[in-house]
Amino acid sequence: MIDFGYNLNKDRQIDFDVNNRKIAQYVKKNEPTFSVCISCGTCTATCSAAQFTDFNFRKLMILINRGETLKLKNEISKCMLCGKCFLACPRNVNTRNIILNIKKAVDLL
Amino acid sequence: MDKKKVIVIGGGIAGMESSSFLAAMLYDVTILEKSDKLGGHLNNWERLFPTMRLGKEVLDYLSQGVNNKVEVVCNAEINQIEKKGKNFKLTLADGRTFDAGAILVATGYDIFDARKKEEYGYKIYDNVITSADLEMMFSEGKEIRLADGRTPKRIGFVHCVGSRDEKVGNAYCSKVCCVTAVKQSVEIKNHIPQSEVFCFYMDMRMFGMHFEFMYKEAQEKYGVNFIRGRLSEACENMDGSIVVKVEDTLAGRPLRMSLDLLVLMVGFVPSAGSNEVGKMLGLHLGPNKFFKTMDQHTLTNVSNVEGVFYAGACTAPKTITNTITDARAAAATVASYLNEHPICKRMI
Numbered sequence: 001m002i003d004f005g006y007n008l009n010k011d012r013q014i015d016f017d018v019n020n021r022k023i024a025q026y027v028k029k030n031e032p033t034f035s036v037c038i039s040c041g042t043c044t045a046t047c048s049a050a051q052f053t054d055f056n057f058r059k060l061m062i063l064i065n066r067g068e069t070l071k072l073k074n075e076i077s078k079c080m081l082c083g084k085c086f087l088a089c090p091r092n093v094n095t096r097n098i099i100l101n102i103k104k105a106v107d108l109l
Numbered sequence: 110m111d112k113k114k115v116i117v118i119g120g121g122i123a124g125m126e127s128s129s130f131l132a133a134m135l136y137d138v139t140i141l142e143k144s145d146k147l148g149g150h151l152n153n154w155e156r157l158f159p160t161m162r163l164g165k166e167v168l169d170y171l172s173q174g175v176n177n178k179v180e181v182v183c184n185a186e187i188n189q190i191e192k193k194g195k196n197f198k199l200t201l202a203d204g205r206t207f208d209a210g211a212i213l214v215a216t217g218y219d220i221f222d223a224r225k226k227e228e229y230g231y232k233i234y235d236n237v238i239t240s241a242d243l244e245m246m247f248s249e250g251k252e253i254r255l256a257d258g259r260t261p262k263r264i265g266f267v268h269c270v271g272s273r274d275e276k277v278g279n280a281y282c283s284k285v286c287c288v289t290a291v292k293q294s295v296e297i298k299n300h301i302p303q304s305e306v307f308c309f310y311m312d313m314r315m316f317g318m319h320f321e322f323m324y325k326e327a328q329e330k331y332g333v334n335f336i337r338g339r340l341s342e343a344c345e346n347m348d349g350s351i352v353v354k355v356e357d358t359l360a361g362r363p364l365r366m367s368l369d370l371l372v373l374m375v376g377f378v379p380s381a382g383s384n385e386v387g388k389m390l391g392l393h394l395g396p397n398k399f400f401k402t403m404d405q406h407t408l409t410n411v412s413n414v415e416g417v418f419y420a421g422a423c424t425a426p427k428t429i430t431n432t433i434t435d436a437r438a439a440a441a442t443v444a445s446y447l448n449e450h451p452i453c454k455r456m457i
Contacts, residue, residue: 041356
């Protein structure tokens with residue numbers, strides 16, 4: 001058969017009807033400040049890991065909230081838990097405790 | 110109750126306009142102003158958003174209302190306020206006393222002390238200034254220059270300095286800084302057309318009439334760049350330029366940039382005068398530490414102490430337009446109270 005190079009693309013939509021938001025629920029329960037992020041990006045601006053890797057704590061929180069949780073274990077392993085983001089956050093989000101809870105959630109759920 | 114006499118504490122925009130209206134309604138009004146002249150912060154602001162009108166024009170307009178029917182006491186330092194029955198007696202540091210049936214508190218706001226955001230380097234790095242400093246440069250009619258006399262080529266504005274920031278204890282939005290940044294960035298482009306201007310914002314809060322138009326004009330006509338992200342820190346290069354670190358949250362990547370001049374958009378905090386007067390009168394504070402009005406929708410000029418009322422930015426950050434409107438509303442509220450009219454006794 002002639003290969004025309006056509007294929008089916010994967011759906012790129014964030015699908016709220018399919019996505020599993022259990023990790024977000026777990027983290028929110030254990031660290032309620034997870035909910036008050038306004039995506040200002042101060043955490044990522046100050047993050048040492050974000051300068052050299054594609055680690056982005058702000059985006060990570062958004063994706064978890066949306067139930068986009070593939071490859072999470074690998075993502076959070078980039079964080080060195082230095083805590084600069086916690087110092088800089090204007091909404092007092094306990095970023096370190098969130099990372100720790102994501103770790104726990106990934107292992108548990 | 111002394112039904113004719115009102116003391117207005119604070120001679121800024123709110124104090125002036127409420128006094129004018131109370132005088133127009135034939136009350137005897139005395140303004141107690143702690144500085145040496147009326148006008149408050151408006152004295153330090155060259156041009157006003159969104160029309161670019163001179164602040165002086167508004168000040169002149171307000172001054173016409175404070176005519177000879179209003180007694181103005183400048184350099185007034187209040188030592189004591191006593192309440193006897195329904196009357197108040199105020200004593201100044203120099204021993205003068207004033208009696209009144211009602212007090213209108215118009216003690217306004219102070220500008221956030223940017224040194225508290227140490228990571229932005231105000232008063233540490235020469236080329237980090239505040240929006241108030243920049244406005245002073247505009248007022249003085251000077252060319253905009255760096256500390257070493259050069260003309261800045263790249264200028265950054267940081268929104269929300271001391272506002273929406275729990276780390277400095279101010280969780281509220283100061284309302285006017287977003288549009289002031291737009292105004293000042295346009296003015297910078299007028300002063301130095303070849304410069305590049307960047308605004309670093311969390312949200313552009315263009316709530317007022319014509320604000321959105323001004324924002325679009327800044328983009329379209331003046332080429333001002335808007336980057337969505339809040340600065341984590343600023344540091345100084347050897348040549349005195351400022352490096353900022355921010356996440357470009359729309360690109361999803363950390364961003365660094367050298368700027369010749371960094372302008373911090375400082376927010377509102379309750380004034381030192383508000384705190385003093387508040388303690389003397391036993392006034393309640395809201396969660397933002399500004400005075401708490403008896404109701405957010407309806408009793409907006411009413412305090413928890415009978416006979417004491419509020420006007421202007423002592424209850425929350427306000428634009429000049431909102432302050433003038435609020436001052437007139439306060440005058441009407443005070444008048445209805447002194448007349449013991451039933452509308453002022455409504456509760457919610």
